[in-house]
Amino acid sequence: MPESLRATIPGDTSEIVDLVEHPDQRLGPDPEKKRNEIMLGTLQAAFEETKQRLGPNRSMWQWGQLATIQFEHPLSVLASGPEREQMNVGPAPKAGDRTVVGVARYNKDFKVDAGASFRMVFDVGQWDNSVAVNTPGQSGNPSSPHYRDLFPLWLTGKYFPLVYSRSAVDKVTERKIVLVPDESVGHKSPQLRPH
Numbered sequence: 001m002p003e004s005l006r007a008t009i010p011g012d013t014s015e016i017v018d019l020v021e022h023p024d025q026r027l028g029p030d031p032e033k034k035r036n037e038i039m040l041g042t043l044q045a046a047f048e049e050t051k052q053r054l055g056p057n058r059s060m061w062q063w064g065q066l067a068t069i070q071f072e073h074p075l076s077v078l079a080s081g082p083e084r085e086q087m088n089v090g091p092a093p094k095a096g097d098r099t100v101v102g103v104a105r106y107n108k109d110f111k112v113d114a115g116a117s118f119r120m121v122f123d124v125g126q127w128d129n130s131v132a133v134n135t136p137g138q139s140g141n142p143s144s145p146h147y148r149d150l151f152p153l154w155l156t157g158k159y160f161p162l163v164y165s166r167s168a169v170d171k172v173t174e175r176k177i178v179l180v181p182d183e184s185v186g187h188k189s190p191q192l193r194p195h
Contacts, residue, residue: 020035020039023035064093064095067094067095067110068110069094069112070090070092073087073088086143089136090151091111096115103115118135119133127163133160135153135154136148
């Protein structure tokens with residue numbers, strides 16, 4: 001958008017659409033002509049930028065080639081090669097924008113930098129029918145099988161059962177961790193013991 005118009009153009013999407021459909025004096029003495037110049041100019045600029053980023057063959061252009069997400073472990077900068085790859089999850093194509101349920105905000109390089117990483121759908125009264133998803137997984141340990149296992153579900157808008165009742169939880173329990181006080185040092189220092 002031309003610098004001279006930035007202060008006059010509204011930031012709200014619905015207001016922008018209204019201005020495009022009904023150009024007014026904010027666009028100058030000939031609002032329709034100015035609107036058309038802006039629309040054609042931005043379309044041409046977007047086309048050129050897309051060609052630069054994705055190549056000249058338009059039949060190969062896909063949103064997922066631009067819009068991607070990667071979860072980077074904070075310590076991965078200290079690692080290299082396979083160790084770094086094990087710590088980071090992605091990149092992968094990511095659909096969505098700021099106006100949909102699968103919220104995704106992109107930076108200037110089309111990398112997702114914000115969005116809903118955790119979603120829940122509750123069935124109040126039938127709690128065992130509830131579902132949820134978290135990404136990239138339930139574990140913060142890169143060597144755990146649950147470090148990245150929810151990433152594919154999250155990317156495709158799928159969920160896992162978020163069970164609630166004792167019987168439903170017992171059916172899906174994979175492992176229990178029991179905290180047992182160490183009697184030799186009092187009750188201040190519990191120890192972890194897999195059960």
